[in-house]
Amino acid sequence: MYFWPLGKVTLSRSVKYKGAKVVYSQHGGGETIVLLHGFLEERSMWDVFVSELSDTYNVICVDLLGQGESDCLGYVHTMTDHAEAVKHVLDAEEIGQCVVVGHSMGGYVALELANLYPNMISKLVLFHSTAYADSEEKKVDRQRVIDLAQRNKDVFIKAVIPTLFAEDSLAMLSAEVSKVCEIASGFTLQGIVANIRGMMEREARVDVLKSGAFPKLIIHGKLDAVIPNSDMLEQSRLNNNITLKVFEGIGHMGHLEAPEACLEVLKEFASK
Numbered sequence: 001m002y003f004w005p006l007g008k009v010t011l012s013r014s015v016k017y018k019g020a021k022v023v024y025s026q027h028g029g030g031e032t033i034v035l036l037h038g039f040l041e042e043r044s045m046w047d048v049f050v051s052e053l054s055d056t057y058n059v060i061c062v063d064l065l066g067q068g069e070s071d072c073l074g075y076v077h078t079m080t081d082h083a084e085a086v087k088h089v090l091d092a093e094e095i096g097q098c099v100v101v102g103h104s105m106g107g108y109v110a111l112e113l114a115n116l117y118p119n120m121i122s123k124l125v126l127f128h129s130t131a132y133a134d135s136e137e138k139k140v141d142r143q144r145v146i147d148l149a150q151r152n153k154d155v156f157i158k159a160v161i162p163t164l165f166a167e168d169s170l171a172m173l174s175a176e177v178s179k180v181c182e183i184a185s186g187f188t189l190q191g192i193v194a195n196i197r198g199m200m201e202r203e204a205r206v207d208v209l210k211s212g213a214f215p216k217l218i219i220h221g222k223l224d225a226v227i228p229n230s231d232m233l234e235q236s237r238l239n240n241n242i243t244l245k246v247f248e249g250i251g252h253m254g255h256l257e258a259p260e261a262c263l264e265v266l267k268e269f270a271s272k
Helices: 043-053 079-092 105-116 136-151 153-164 167-172 174-185 189-201 206-211 229-236 259-271
Strands: 013-017 020-028 032-036 058-062 098-103 121-127 216-221 242-247
Touching: 013 079, 020 043, 020 079, 032 043, 032 079, 032 105, 043 058, 043 259, 058 079, 079 105, 079 189, 098 105, 105 121, 105 189, 105 206, 121 259, 136 153, 136 189, 153 174, 153 189, 167 174, 216 229, 216 259, 229 242, 242 259
Parallel strands: 032 058, 032 098, 098 121, 121 216, 216 242
Antiparallel strands: 013 020, 020 058
């Protein structure tokens, strides 16, 4: 089994978007793959993937606004702002087209990037993510999460992160779960709340899956407590250029719960 290389250091670069510093890293060379992390994560979540992909590809990992080393932009980070920040990174690297992989919130950003700049996308991967907007019930849940974070950020982080893993993964990956909590605890409350609000307010991007000419891959965990299996099955049927891969026994964190298997699927998709 792969284990997350805890504390791995990577060289970083940065650009400015609306005065906010956006930090990213670049590895390897060749066709570009952009990796976008999820909520309460940073670009180091992709370390195992980068070590494999950078032998063949030019790999860009971005810290999204308010997370990792990137600055907050305000008190609501819209998916448009996240996508435009990523576009600034791609422009700085003179990248005209790329494969974009988004985990969870990063998938929402990837969809918005594809909505705004479809010609930049050669392939799109939703990694435990969805093109649906939040339901009214989900928005209520997110507000409860904001209230909890504002009362006690550390309690919020320790309560939320374990729910992202399948039950069997928690015992096997205790070090990884602890590391995710440690990383998230370094984020500001402003950044955390701004990103929750951005997810609450995001629009559905089903049209990107339905009409986008580029190939799409959906990677999903059968035990994902965040995104229903039925949603992913519905979305996989929107276009005949969508591939759905569901992994048994994992939750919302395939890059930590089943990195080798998820990486193999991603590599096969990217190489076609």
